[in-house]
Amino acid sequence: xxxxxxxxxxxxxxxxxxxxxxxxxxxxxxxxxxxxxxxxxxxxxxxxxxxxxxxxxxxxxxxxxxxxxxxxxxxxxxxxxxxxxxxxxxxxxxxxxxxxxxxxxxxxxxxxxxxxxxxxxxxxxxxxxxxxxxxxxxxxxxxxxxxxxxxxxxxxxxxxxxxxxxxxxxxxxxxxxxxxxxxxxxxxxxxxxxxxxxxxxxxxxxxxxxxxxxxxxxxxxxxxxxxxxxxxxxxxxxxxxxxxxxxxxxxxxxxxxxxxxxxxxxxxxxxxxxxxxxxxxxxxxxxxxxxxxxxxxxxxxxxxxxxxxxxxxxxxxxxxxxxxxxxxxxxxxxxxxxxxxxxxxxxxxxxxxxxxxxxxxxxxxxxxxxxxxxxxxxxxxxxxxxxxxxxxxxxxxxxxxxxxxxxxxxxxxxxxxxxxxxxxxxxxxxxxxxxxxxxxxxxxxxxxxxxxxxxxxxxxxxxxxxxxxxxxxxxxxxxxxxxxxxxxxxxxxxxxxxxxxxxxxxxxxxxxxxxxxxxxxxxxxxxxxxxxxxxxxxxxxxxxxxxxxxxxxxxxxxxxxxxxxxxxxxxxxxxxxxxxxxxxxxxxxxxxxxxxxxxxxxxxxxxxxxxxxxxxxxxxxxxxxxxxxxxxxxxxxxxxxxxxxxxxxxxxxxxxxxxxxxxxxxxxxxxxxxxxxxxx
Amino acid sequence: xxxxxxxxxxxxxxxxxxxxxxxxxxxxxxxxxxxxxxxxxxxxxxxxxxxxxxxxxxxxxxxxxxxxxxxxxxxxxxxxxxxxxxxxxxxxxxxxxxxxxxxxxxxxxxxxxxxxxxxxxxxxxxxxxxxxxxxxxxxxxxxxxxxxxxxxxxxxxxxxxxxxxxxxxxxxxxxxxxxxxxxxxxxxxxxxxxxxxxxxxxxxxxxxxxxxxxxxxxxxxxxxxxxxxxxxxxxxxxxxxxxxxxxxxxxxxxxxxxxxxxxxxxxxxxxxxxxxxxxxxxxxxxxxxxxxxxxxxxxxxxxxxxxxxxxxxxx
Numbered sequence: 001x002x003x004x005x006x007x008x009x010x011x012x013x014x015x016x017x018x019x020x021x022x023x024x025x026x027x028x029x030x031x032x033x034x035x036x037x038x039x040x041x042x043x044x045x046x047x048x049x050x051x052x053x054x055x056x057x058x059x060x061x062x063x064x065x066x067x068x069x070x071x072x073x074x075x076x077x078x079x080x081x082x083x084x085x086x087x088x089x090x091x092x093x094x095x096x097x098x099x100x101x102x103x104x105x106x107x108x109x110x111x112x113x114x115x116x117x118x119x120x121x122x123x124x125x126x127x128x129x130x131x132x133x134x135x136x137x138x139x140x141x142x143x144x145x146x147x148x149x150x151x152x153x154x155x156x157x158x159x160x161x162x163x164x165x166x167x168x169x170x171x172x173x174x175x176x177x178x179x180x181x182x183x184x185x186x187x188x189x190x191x192x193x194x195x196x197x198x199x200x201x202x203x204x205x206x207x208x209x210x211x212x213x214x215x216x217x218x219x220x221x222x223x224x225x226x227x228x229x230x231x232x233x234x235x236x237x238x239x240x241x242x243x244x245x246x247x248x249x250x251x252x253x254x255x256x257x258x259x260x261x262x263x264x265x266x267x268x269x270x271x272x273x274x275x276x277x278x279x280x281x282x283x284x285x286x287x288x289x290x291x292x293x294x295x296x297x298x299x300x301x302x303x304x305x306x307x308x309x310x311x312x313x314x315x316x317x318x319x320x321x322x323x324x325x326x327x328x329x330x331x332x333x334x335x336x337x338x339x340x341x342x343x344x345x346x347x348x349x350x351x352x353x354x355x356x357x358x359x360x361x362x363x364x365x366x367x368x369x370x371x372x373x374x375x376x377x378x379x380x381x382x383x384x385x386x387x388x389x390x391x392x393x394x395x396x397x398x399x400x401x402x403x404x405x406x407x408x409x410x411x412x413x414x415x416x417x418x419x420x421x422x423x424x425x426x427x428x429x430x431x432x433x434x435x436x437x438x439x440x441x442x443x444x445x446x447x448x449x450x451x452x453x454x455x456x457x458x459x460x461x462x463x464x465x466x467x468x469x470x471x472x473x474x475x476x477x478x479x480x481x482x483x484x485x486x487x488x489x490x491x492x493x494x495x496x497x498x499x500x501x502x503x504x505x506x507x508x509x510x511x512x513x514x515x516x517x518x519x520x521x522x523x524x525x526x527x528x529x530x531x532x533x534x535x536x537x538x539x540x541x542x543x544x545x546x547x548x549x550x551x552x553x554x555x556x557x558x559x560x561x562x563x564x565x566x567x568x569x570x571x572x573x574x575x576x577x578x579x580x581x582x583x584x585x586x587x588x589x590x591x592x593x594x595x596x597x598x599x600x601x602x603x604x605x606x607x608x609x610x611x612x613x614x615x616x617x618x619x620x621x622x623x624x625x626x627x628x629x630x631x632x633x634x635x636x637x638x639x640x641x642x643x644x645x646x647x648x649x650x651x652x653x654x655x656x657x658x659x660x661x662x663x664x665x666x667x668x669x670x671x672x673x674x675x676x677x678x679x680x
Numbered sequence: 681x682x683x684x685x686x687x688x689x690x691x692x693x694x695x696x697x698x699x700x701x702x703x704x705x706x707x708x709x710x711x712x713x714x715x716x717x718x719x720x721x722x723x724x725x726x727x728x729x730x731x732x733x734x735x736x737x738x739x740x741x742x743x744x745x746x747x748x749x750x751x752x753x754x755x756x757x758x759x760x761x762x763x764x765x766x767x768x769x770x771x772x773x774x775x776x777x778x779x780x781x782x783x784x785x786x787x788x789x790x791x792x793x794x795x796x797x798x799x800x801x802x803x804x805x806x807x808x809x810x811x812x813x814x815x816x817x818x819x820x821x822x823x824x825x826x827x828x829x830x831x832x833x834x835x836x837x838x839x840x841x842x843x844x845x846x847x848x849x850x851x852x853x854x855x856x857x858x859x860x861x862x863x864x865x866x867x868x869x870x871x872x873x874x875x876x877x878x879x880x881x882x883x884x885x886x887x888x889x890x891x892x893x894x895x896x897x898x899x900x901x902x903x904x905x906x907x908x909x910x911x912x913x914x915x916x917x918x919x920x921x922x923x924x925x926x927x928x929x930x931x932x933x934x935x936x937x938x939x940x941x942x943x944x945x946x947x948x949x950x951x952x953x954x955x956x957x958x959x960x961x962x963x964x965x966x967x968x969x970x971x972x973x974x975x976x977x978x979x980x981x982x983x984x985x986x987x988x989x990x991x992x993x994x995x
Contacts, residue, residue, distance in 0.1 A: 382803065384745045395747075404790040405783055417782050421830060421839060429992045436830050436988060440823040440981070443785075447822035450789055451815035454796045458811065463803030464743060529777060538839045544778040545761065545787070552757035560734075560902050572741035573898055574804040575885075586800065586808020594816040598974050 006049035013042035040096035047089030053082025076133035098484025135184035165241035176228030183221035230262035243311035248366020256359035286326030292319030337516030346415035360488035364394035408495035464582035697763035702726035733905035799895030810894025827984035861987030868980035
């Protein structure tokens with residue numbers, strides 16, 4: 001069966017939960033099982049369609065007789081769409097398995113149908129975004145994705161916090177959508193004139209050469225729109241609000257794959273439609289990527305809400321992906337197709353990797369939330385004893401996102417580093433110098449991410465329980481949640497060990513888009529060695545690293561366990577301090593304190609401590625209350641002035657409204673006169 | 681691809697690393713004692729300490745999880761692997777292609793990541809304090825380290841360590857100002873990464889000043905022995921890494937037993953000199969306040985950037 005047919009079948013199959021709705025009221029548990037199994041199955045189908053499409057390099061299109069008269073929907077599956085279909089399908093598969101257990105416990109007394117229907121629509125929307133082949137259908141799918149995820153974020157709508165977050169999300173998503181619409185308008189107009197609608201298909205946009213001015217307008221409009229959805233700084237503020245309040249399986253999908261739909265859009269428009277790229281576009285994308293990466297991880301470090309922390313890390317990782325995209329654009333504009341292919345592969349590989357480990361981490365956070373009913377890390381600790389499986393899977397996610405070998409995050413960051421170091425090939429001293437500085441910023445990001453995940457894992461899973469709720473009620477989550485997380489963890493591992501196979505598989509994408517390929521060099525020494533450019537230049541073997549570490553660890557363990565191996569359990573020594581309590585441990589706030597001090601100028605920090613009465617002597621307060629508030633500076637710099645300006649203009653415009661019919665008649669009269677004067 | 685002689689070289693190198701690392705630490709300690717007018721226990725003292733620790737039982741905190749017990753083995757394993765990858769006595773190693781310089785830096789980050797987790801595992805205040813400080817310093821040191829390495833890699837146009845060494849040692853000799861800057865930056869970062877004065881004091885157990893020691897405070901017996909041994913190897917590896925990048929002359933090109941012997945001897949000589957230099961730095965400087973380190977590591981980064989600038993302008 002052709003990959004395209006499989007993809008279409010999967011889109012239809014995912015509606016099963018909607019058909020099964022009448023069952024929901026009476027057979028609650030079977031309904032949950034059935035609908036999420038259907039979602040998992042169709043996601044797997046979509047993923048396999050994507051794998052096949054990339055592998056065979058298919059290019060299938062179809063016209064669906066739906067939509068408005070004369071504006072039928074166009075569908076197309078090419079390697080780029082196939083790759084993103086595979087990313088979305090794979091994570092949706094893991095998350096759907098996970099959801100069986102999560103939703104059962106989560107939606108105890110809420111309507112399940114609302115959740116399952118929007119869940120299916122959300123996944124459908126993402127599938128259709130990458131399959132769409134005309135502007136009209138693309139925007140319909142885009143809105144389907146945005147609106148259904150809005151309702152999912154709103155699922156627990158009794159909390160004001162949730163309503164506020166989802167409203168913010170909806171506003172920013174739509175500001176972005178308008179920009180995308182305008183960009184399509186510009187391109188369609190250039191493709192086929194502004195009179196008809198013939199230019200709205202992607203085929204027409206692809207076949208056009210754009211004059212530089214209009215190309216720049218189209219590029220920046222679409223980039224703005226997609227950046228708003230992807231959470232590129234400074235348009236990131238909705239992410240840390242919406243992700244924590246959404247149900248965790250939805251956050252996993254939103255952060256893991258919905259943000260990637262924007263990356264898809266950027267790559268599609270930039271490399272597929274516009275093709276001719278001035279170098280400064282790439283420079284801007286690279287700079288914004290670096291800004292997002294560094295600031296994203298620094299903001300993440302300041303959080304003590306586990307899901308908020310992960311949301312800021314999505315900003316960071318989108319930044320890393322954009323670094324790859326920006327480098328690919330730079331190399332393309334200077335006509336280095338092979339180097340552009342390397343950078344693009346790095347970006348795409350990081351897209352896949354981020355979907356896997358961020359999905360895994362959000363599922364892990366969901367499992368913790370499920371077991372402890374707590375999102376605040378300051379109230380957690382020692383969960384590794386209560387939830388051993390979740391701890392292992394979460395640790396795999398942490399190691400992957402911190403870019404440590406031999407897991408997958410490392411491979412894509414390493415490829416990005418390699419792309420950075422190719423900049424001397426540009427033969428422009430300024431660029432050659434500035435670009436490696438970007439590599440140093442990427443190194444800073446990586447190291448800070450490692451610090452952040454030591455904090456996230458250490459405070460949540462290690463040490464003693466800090467919370468007020470009794471710890472003995474906490475238990476490990478059910479099999480389906482463990483299975484979903486376990487599969488994602490295995491994916492993280494496999495993608496880290498066998499990068500050469502994956503790169504050979506997706507090599508056709510840069511070949512189609514930028515005209516270069518790296519598989520011939522990347523896989524020259526077999527599947528074990530990754531040599532992206534040349535053997536002398538750099539090489540890496542995740543498999544060897546893993547086997548090497550395993551062998552030495554095993555050998556050391558054996559040698560040390562031949563004789564007697566006495567282990568005595570005693571209370572922690574702690575330099576001889578007796579009677580330490582769990583409140584004396586380092587927590588999330590204290591862990592990040594040195595970094596908060598060093599990078600404090602980037603945040604809006606309010607820190608105060610006061611003695612709690614009764615105070616017998618001012619020099620010796622018995623109890624202190626410490627308050628810390630760290631705020632995103634972009635709220636003060638950008639959003640509050642914007643909001644105030646909007647209110648100001650609204651008030652001024654409001655003066656027009658007099659409430660008297662005579663005044664309104666004068667308005668109409670003046671308008672008609674003006675129109676007659678100018679158009680007559 | 682792998683022939684037997686280079687395989688033997690690999691085994692010799694790993695054994696050499698395991699055996700010579702404590703000796704090097706002993707040498708540094710001895711010179712330091714002499715320099716500071718203290719009596720010393722001889723350069724073989726680290727071996728005796730390791731033997732003592734391996735013989736002792738493990739005293740484990742009640743709250744410690746498997747992470748705490750697994751970390752020493754992992755730290756040891758990763759460090760030995762790194763020792764098998766970098767060119768110590770010969771550039772012709774079957775493992776040399778496993779990781780380039782960036783991957784090596786990340787492998788060290790892996791060691792640090794798990795050590796920091798182990799520090800938080802027992803739930804004591806000191807463990808968390810050590811982890812927090814270590815990760816902060818590391819996040820500032822890493823960009824500087826990579827920048828220094830990038831500058832050095834520009835000359836060879838490669839980040840593969842074996843290739844860099846080959847170009848430096850066997851290519852035409854050139855005076856490179858960029859390398860001088862990179863070397864300075866590397867030395868500064870080296871002191872931070874291996875936890876020496878002025879960044880951290882390896883000998884201190886004073887509660888408020890320790891960083892690396894605070895993380896491993898709860899370890900005992902064979903676990904502590906593995907971590908200490910890995911720490912000695914890390915010092916040794918970083919030292920040899922610096923020597924390999926900036927002063928590789930004498931290293932053997934291919935399988936050539938005579939060349940390897942010369943390589944080993946020249947490495948020993950260079951290490952002895954570098955160790956004495958390290959002692960000079962450690963004796964001459966006082967430990968810095970934690971928040972002064974921003975400036976310290978910032979200037980290391982700046983030096984490395986200057987090196988890169990001079991490469992593009994002068995070379």
